[in-house]
Amino acid sequence: MQRRSLLKYMAMFTGGGAYSLSFPSLRAAIASESNVEWGYEEENGPALWGELSPDFGVCQAGQQQSPIDLEGALPAKLPELRLSYQEEALRIVNNGHTLQINTSPGNRITLGGQDFELLQFHFHHPSEHAVNGQRYLMETHFVHRNEHGEFVVLGALMQEGTKNEVLQLILESMPAIAGPEHTIAEVKVNMLQLLPEDQSAYQYFGSLTTPPCSELVRWIVFQQPIEISKEQEEQFAKVFPWNARPLQLLNRRFLLESL
Ligand SMILES: [Zn+2]
Known part of the structure; x- marks a missing residue:
């Protein structure tokens, strides 16, 4: 492709x-x-x-693009989300746009009774979504797809605080230049530690935030940020100084948030 x-x-x-x-x-x-x-x-x-x-x-022409500013959300009962991720060996790639971790079959979420397979997760610096106009240090996107080609992306915002140990393992293996995937068998990644404990979230229908910007994505962005250290942000920024798309208009969409 x-x-x-x-x-x-x-x-x-x-x-x-x-x-x-x-x-x-x-x-x-x-x-x-x-x-x-x-x-x-x-x-x-x-x-x-x-x-x-x-x-x-x-x-350029789409009316349901991402990311957006998460403000003015309507409280709603959101579909139940269940995460089923396993700890696994690190498969890491600098694809020239982001630092991406490819994941194995078997990691999935269930959203409202529907299964979506985790394909990969990756990072943006600064965060792509904003809350009331404010961007966070970074954002992780967990990209899932079902057999109909529909995507669910979980977004986890990162704010300054204590060092995140899983992010640290990943950063220590980050290739400085773009290239093929590396498998690092001795580094095991527990992805759940990159997600907040509280599952309260914003939800809206949008797009991939990178070309081809396909409008096939149900976005779930958690309200509670996770913490990373300033040093971790700076280490990521040395390789990816800015990989966040500008905010897009909500247009005729509803932004929902957990009741
Ligand atoms: Zn992304």
Whole structure:
């Protein structure tokens, strides 16, 4: 998928003649053959995502985009959420956009009686969702999908406090540059420690926060942040100084919060 979109991207910029090989992202894309066709810089950032590929059009035209400011939520009885995650060996990848941990089959959530399989989790710096206009230090996204291709993403906000031991294990294994996945068998990750104890949450329907920005996501963002240390934030920021999309409009959607 990444390679296909890279080829499309290259065709777009080389075919039109308006852009030459001096276009910096394109040069980088050709040089590394990695998925650097979009990013958070001026030349490839969120304001341009919708134009970078015909596949990314909804990033610009969509009316149900994420992230959003979590304010003015309506109290509601939300569907019951059950987490079933196992401790497992760390499979870590710097994909050029974020630090991602790939997870094995068998980790899942049940939401309102429906099963969704955990695919991976990853981090944003600063947080993508804001609460009353305020962003947090970081945010973790646990990405789940069911057999119909519908996504549920759990968002855990991170505020400054005591060091998180699981995040520490992950940061110590963080590749400084983009590359393939590494398995580190001796490092076991208990993902539950990256989630708050209190399951009270905001919920709304939105999108992936990265291209192709598909509007297939039921978002559950926990109200209680977890704590990380300032040093942990700084360590992540050395590799990912800014990988958060700007806030999107709520438009005609309902934002709900736990009663
Ligand atoms: Zn994310």
